[in-house]
Every structure is written in structure tokens, then in C-alpha cells.
Amino acid sequence: MANYLIKRILMLIPLLLGITLITFTVIHLAPGEPVEMQTAMSPKVSAQSRARLREFYGLDKPLHVQYAKWLGNLSRLDFGRSFAPDNRPVLDKIKERIPITISLNVIALILEFGLALPIGILAAVHRDTLLDRAISFFVFVGFAVPTFWLALLCMYFFGVKLSWLPISGIHSLGSEQLPFFGRVLDLAKHLVLPIAIATFGSLAGLSRYMRSTMIEVLSQDYITTARAKGVKERVVIYRHALKNALLPVITLLGFSLPALIGGSVIFETIFSIPGMGQLFYQGVMARDYPLVMGILVIGACLTLIGNLLADVSYALADPRIRHGKG
Amino acid sequence: MIPLRRLLLLVLLTLTACSQGAPADRAGSRGPGANGSSFVTGSIGEPSTLIPTLATDTSSSDIAGLVYNGLVRYDKNLKLEGDLAESWEVSPDGLQITFHLRRGVKWHDGKDFTSRDVLYTYRVTVDPKTPTAYAEDFKQVQSAEAPDDYTFKVRYAKPFAPALASWGMNILPAHLLEGKDITKSPLARSPIGTGPYTFKEWIPGQRLILEANPNYWEGKPRLSRYVYRIIPDSSTMYMELKAGGVDMMGLSPVQYQRQTNTKEFLARFNKYRYPASAYTYLGYNLRLPMFQDARVRRAITCAINKEEIIQGVLLGMGQIAHGPYKPGTWAYKAKVENDPAYDPARAQALLREAGYVMGADGILAKDGKPLSFTILTNQGNDQRLKAAQIIQMRLKKVGIDVKIRVVEWASFLTNFIDKGKFEAVLLGWTISQDPDLFDVWHSSKTGPKELNFINYKNPELDRLIVEGRGTFDMEKRRDCYYRIQEILAKDQPYTFLYVPDALPVVSSRIKGIEPAPAGIMHNFIKWYVE
Numbered sequence: 001m002a003n004y005l006i007k008r009i010l011m012l013i014p015l016l017l018g019i020t021l022i023t024f025t026v027i028h029l030a031p032g033e034p035v036e037m038q039t040a041m042s043p044k045v046s047a048q049s050r051a052r053l054r055e056f057y058g059l060d061k062p063l064h065v066q067y068a069k070w071l072g073n074l075s076r077l078d079f080g081r082s083f084a085p086d087n088r089p090v091l092d093k094i095k096e097r098i099p100i101t102i103s104l105n106v107i108a109l110i111l112e113f114g115l116a117l118p119i120g121i122l123a124a125v126h127r128d129t130l131l132d133r134a135i136s137f138f139v140f141v142g143f144a145v146p147t148f149w150l151a152l153l154c155m156y157f158f159g160v161k162l163s164w165l166p167i168s169g170i171h172s173l174g175s176e177q178l179p180f181f182g183r184v185l186d187l188a189k190h191l192v193l194p195i196a197i198a199t200f201g202s203l204a205g206l207s208r209y210m211r212s213t214m215i216e217v218l219s220q221d222y223i224t225t226a227r228a229k230g231v232k233e234r235v236v237i238y239r240h241a242l243k244n245a246l247l248p249v250i251t252l253l254g255f256s257l258p259a260l261i262g263g264s265v266i267f268e269t270i271f272s273i274p275g276m277g278q279l280f281y282q283g284v285m286a287r288d289y290p291l292v293m294g295i296l297v298i299g300a301c302l303t304l305i306g307n308l309l310a311d312v313s314y315a316l317a318d319p320r321i322r323h324g325k326g
Numbered sequence: 327m328i329p330l331r332r333l334l335l336l337v338l339l340t341l342t343a344c345s346q347g348a349p350a351d352r353a354g355s356r357g358p359g360a361n362g363s364s365f366v367t368g369s370i371g372e373p374s375t376l377i378p379t380l381a382t383d384t385s386s387s388d389i390a391g392l393v394y395n396g397l398v399r400y401d402k403n404l405k406l407e408g409d410l411a412e413s414w415e416v417s418p419d420g421l422q423i424t425f426h427l428r429r430g431v432k433w434h435d436g437k438d439f440t441s442r443d444v445l446y447t448y449r450v451t452v453d454p455k456t457p458t459a460y461a462e463d464f465k466q467v468q469s470a471e472a473p474d475d476y477t478f479k480v481r482y483a484k485p486f487a488p489a490l491a492s493w494g495m496n497i498l499p500a501h502l503l504e505g506k507d508i509t510k511s512p513l514a515r516s517p518i519g520t521g522p523y524t525f526k527e528w529i530p531g532q533r534l535i536l537e538a539n540p541n542y543w544e545g546k547p548r549l550s551r552y553v554y555r556i557i558p559d560s561s562t563m564y565m566e567l568k569a570g571g572v573d574m575m576g577l578s579p580v581q582y583q584r585q586t587n588t589k590e591f592l593a594r595f596n597k598y599r600y601p602a603s604a605y606t607y608l609g610y611n612l613r614l615p616m617f618q619d620a621r622v623r624r625a626i627t628c629a630i631n632k633e634e635i636i637q638g639v640l641l642g643m644g645q646i647a648h649g650p651y652k653p654g655t656w657a658y659k660a661k662v663e664n665d666p667a668y669d670p671a672r673a674q675a676l677l678r679e680a681g682y683v684m685g686a687d688g689i690l691a692k693d694g695k696p697l698s699f700t701i702l703t704n705q706g707n708d709q710r711l712k713a714a715q716i717i718q719m720r721l722k723k724v725g726i727d728v729k730i731r732v733v734e735w736a737s738f739l740t741n742f743i744d745k746g747k748f749e750a751v752l753l754g755w756t757i758s759q760d761p762d763l764f765d766v767w768h769s770s771k772t773g774p775k776e777l778n779f780i781n782y783k784n785p786e787l788d789r790l791i792v793e794g795r796g797t798f799d800m801e802k803r804r805d806c807y808y809r810i811q812e813i814l815a816k817d818q819p820y821t822f823l824y825v826p827d828a829l830p831v832v833s834s835r836i837k838g839i840e841p842a843p844a845g846i847m848h849n850f851i852k853w854y855v856e
Contacts, residue, residue, distance in 0.1 A: 088377075
């Protein structure tokens, strides 16, 4: 096991290098560069000012020199400074956005798993009944309805018409003066709509997945055996079937690790949530290379770690794999 | 695995708890009118840096405009007036400007404002190490000096009329910046200026808060707080407006005309409407033989019904553009001779005259080549796309085949504009306060990445542009610009389409707004809440 782990971890290094090289190339292949995006069509900017800006950002150097410099900095965990006019360290920009994104995603993820798994099981157990169809209908509505549209409707209904919930942002004006509990309540109120809508939209995938694995497990011989022995149906489902049906879910959990720092642009834009999705989108639109690369590297690391964790925990959870590999 | 059901229960409990918690606060702080004498406005974008010399975006200048001052500014009638300069003189030969600075003005940290600050701002802007986009403004300056604390003199190599307006540039505090690296200065995140509002806080991605400056030289602004909320989606912003979360936003024509005429809305909000400082145009690539014939360009203008575009695209919220100036400003000529009006028959006659004959397919052709071109426009601007479609329909009626292509902005610039690889473009320009047209229309500005990308070259126009910027005499300048508008009307290097209206809406709890040619923000410090 230890050998296997070390091998896997060592493998990550060339993989990561490859990822950075490809992303660096791709992002530079896109037309336009930061200076261009900042100064295009502005009558005030002369060719000299443009050259001055390019030199300031180091864009006048050949691409491989820029890459080597960036990689050198990265090896010292320095993500560089943003190419936006504020020229702030990329890490600062990411740091101020990551807490809200992670908290939102963690809550949404817990809700998603907490709701989708039972829903999927319920549908599998009551397969082909009215209940199953109603559940399918419900989750597919969530999947099919465009988030932005649903969000706007909910904002209008709960925010403008009923004024129960705030419409956008994550804090009310003047919420700093509230006591701690008031601040938490204020934040919670702001998060109800975004989280509810995000969860609703993501139920379909996981619950359908759960339903089909559960159905598959329920048709296994050992389930039939258990039933034949006269084990109670509840025990059959929740002890014998569920344990096995949940195994693949571990892999899914591993895959959702990188998603924790990624945010949806549309979603964050609609709700004015200053998260990673917006930051990344703005970075791409402004061709803010260091920022985009920074976010991609963090995302790539998390993906690789997530995969590793999924593999390892799968091995730990499933004796067949554990014993097979040794 | 058994706790799963308990988890579900827990989740459901939390959910109900949330939805119960919410209505308890129904009469909470978000109702209309709850903002007190704070003024809350929304912005799609977030400022990048609050050192105006380094910024290029409108959000940054929205904030900088309240925190800093320039030496001069435009008044409500778009005339230059003194700001930090109490007065100024231009020497008789037009080469030297002497500014007499206002005394008793203090920086927000209590230090006196002096000519040293002006000199520093000039020096840092022209310093080759400063990554600024504004050095061009001061390139014509030959020398700048500060003979005493309240006098500032600049000399130019030749008379340069736009120079005066360039001193509207925000003045930076020398005592905080001199000898330091401006790109690493903390002022970028917490500025110190001389303006009506002082900086309070900036919560990244959410909002900026400014507070009224009690020591402002024009008197303390009556609205005690200015809150600049970042709301990237305009539909969300509209909801916030209706729920009382913002006091002001710009409406779209549809919102102005169709969604905001209810009694309830009109009681809670005041809508304003005045021409924006921008125009939309159809520009022709004059490198192409097809467009080198002025008759073809005039014919296209004749074939386009500009009024119909304004109705279709702006629901009537705009006016026809005849030239590069905003209607009602001093350089704008109301009646321009030779300006082609909508007249499809005349369009056809002009095209016949230019040698085009109607083909069997209903498309005009000359020497076997059909009169066909592509209008290129940028992605994300629905109004431009619609305008292009209306133009396509009209031109088809006179026998011109038009295709439309929408391209992402970066690629639009690098792959098409910079390389001169386009036929016609549908774009817009902002109209600057000073009527100088050098950058967009002078024949020396046709190089790569320069703004005369349609390659328009007219020696007479060049002469008039240079003459107009070379004198401070308003009468003489106006004559030049009148003549320029006649030439552009005759030549039609662009078909000038429309000047849209700005459609701001402000909560009716805010009083003291006086619409003027400059818009509504000119007397912002006098706005108040009853």
C-alpha cells in the first residue's frame, strides 16, 4: 500500500508539469493579451504607452522565457502578480474569494448528497411505481430548468414580492454592526436562495446514479439469498444492499473535491456572490494570465488529489480491491 | 450507513429552520427608504485600482471622481470650469497655461494641497516607469513648473487646445507617493484625495463605501454615505432596485418603456432621459475598392432608415446621429448640408451612377462582381446585432447583399481590426467632451492598433483637425468643427447611426437632482434625502 501511494504521488509531479505547460500554451494561443484588453479602442493610449505596459507585465519576452519565469516563481509557491491594473498578488485575490466559494459548495454538496442519495434509494426500492416517476419528474425539472431563470423567478417572488429574503450579495448593508448571531442569520438568509437553487439543479445526476446502482445491487444473488433467509426487507435494503451500492459514490465524492473551489459564473453573477467563478471568468476575459494560471494550478492539484483520495478510500472501503492489490 | 436517515431528517430540519427564520425579519433593513442618508448605487463591474493614473475602467473612475479632483472640470453645461484651480490664464501666444490653485484645500489626511501635488501628478504620469495609459495627454508639454505653492505653469511647444481639458486629470497626493513605487502603493485600495467623499472601506467583490468629507471646499455633501454595490447582472440589479436595495441604476430601453410605467413604480422612482455621450456607426474599410467610391457609401446611408433602427433597437430612446458630436453641444452642427437622408430611390440612383446594374438574383453587380459585404460586430452587444439585422433588411431592398458576423471582442480586435481584415463594422464610440477628432480621424492615425482603422484619409479634414486643436479661440474652433461635419456628411466614411439616450432611474426619496446637458451627476454633492 505504501509503495503504491508513493508511486502515485510521484506520478503527480510530471502530470502537473504537463498540465501547466498545456494550459499556459492554450491561454496564450487565445487572441488578445492583457494590455490589449485594457487599452483597446481608447483614444488616449499611444503605441509607447502600450509598449510600456507590455514591458511592465513582461509580455515583451518570448513565451518560453515567460513560462520558465512563471514556473520558477511557482516552485517557490509564488503565483505572481495579477496583470489587472491593480497588480495585486494572485494569491491575495484568490484568498479573498475562496472562503465563500468553499463554504457555499460544501453546504450545497452536503445537501446534494443528503437529498439525492435517499431520493435515489427511494426511487430504486419503489421502482416503476408512481412515486418513482414523480421523483424522476421532480429531479429532471431541476436539471432542465435554466438556473438563471429559476433564480430570477425566486428573487422576484421571495425578494421583491414577499420581501422575505435578500435578493443578492452575501451581507446586508450595515450588517457589520449586528451582533455575532445577527451576522450569521444575515449571512444565512443571503445563502438560502443560492444554495436551494444550486442543490435543486444538481439532484438529478447523483440521484439517478444512486437509483441505478441500487437497482443493480438489488438484483444480485446475495440479496435474493438474504430475502430467502427471511431477513426483513428494511434490513435487506439498508444493511445488505446499501453498503454495496454506496461504494461507487466514494469515487464521486473524490471527483467533487476540485469542484469545491470552482464556482459557476452564471450563478455567482446572478446572485452577486464574489466567488471563484467570477474571478476566473473576469481573469479569462481580461487575459489576466497569472490569475488564470494560478486558479488552474490549484484546480489541477485538487483534481489530482481528489482522484488519489478516491482510489485510496475505495481500496480501504472495498475488501475485494484491498486484498486483490495487496 | 444507518445514520443516513437521521442525516436526512437533520437536513430537512435545517431547511425548515431557515425558511422559518426568514420571515421573522420581514420588516428588516431592506425595505425601501431604509438606507437613511446613504446613497446606494449598483455597478456591473468592480473598480480595479483607485489610483486613477493606473486605471482604465469606468468603475474605477466612478469612485475616483468622488474621491479626487482635477485642476479643471466640466460644469453642468459641459463648459470647463475651475476645480482645484481657482482660475487660469492662457498666454497670448497660446503656449503657456498658468493655473492659480485654490487655497485652503486639504487632503483627506489633513495635509495642505499645493502645486507640489500637481507637479508630482504630471511627473509620475510621464515617467516611463509608470504603467499608465494616460501619458499621451501630457506628451505635448514642454515644461512644467511650480513657481510657488499656489501657482502651476505648463508650457507647450505649440498651441494645443485639448491641453486645458487634460488638466481635469485627478491630482494625486505627492506627500504619500513621492519617491515610492506607485504600482505597489496602498492608495490603490484605500485612496486619499481632495474630493467630496473620503474612502471608508472596500469589501472585494461586494461593495465600496465612501463617506461625506466634512471639510470639502465646496461644503460637506448632503448625502452622508455613498455605497457602490457590485452587482454583475443587470436583471438582478433591477430586482434590487425594486426591492429598495439600490437607489439608482441605468435602465435599458425596454425597462424604461415597458416595465416601469406602473403607478407604483413612478411613485417610488424618478426616471430621467438625456442623450448619452456615445454614438453607434457603420464603418467601411476604405482599403477596399468597393468602398472607395463615395457614391456607394452615400447610397448605403440613403438606403438605411435610421429612425427605424432607433425604434427597433432603442424603442425610440435615442436620436439620429449625423456626425461625431453629441446633439446640443457647442461643436455640434444641427443642419449639415449634403447629409444623406433616408431615400431608397436616391440610393438606387447613386448606385447606378457608380456603375452597378441589377443582376438576375436581385443583387447589384459591377464588372461581374456582386455588391456584397459582411458587417462585423462584437459579441455581447445585442443592440448592435439588431441594428445590423435591420440594415441588412434595408440594403437587401436596394440590391445590396449583406452578411452579419458576430465575433468575440478579443478576436474581433486582433484577427480583424488590427489586420484590416474586415469589410464593414458596426461599432460605437464614446463622444469626448473636447471636440478634438485627431485620434479617430487624422490620416496619421491609420497605423496598426490606431483608431482610424477604416483608413480614412482626407487632407482637408487633416488640416481642419490640426487647426481646431491649435487654437484656444472657441469661435475659430467651432468653425473648424462645423466644416469637418460637412465633409464627413459628404464623404460618409461612416454611416453615423444613432446617439442613444442615457436612462437613469433614481429613487424618489433622493431630492435635489437637476438634469442638465451634462446629465444628472454634476450636482451630486447637493443631492439630499428628506
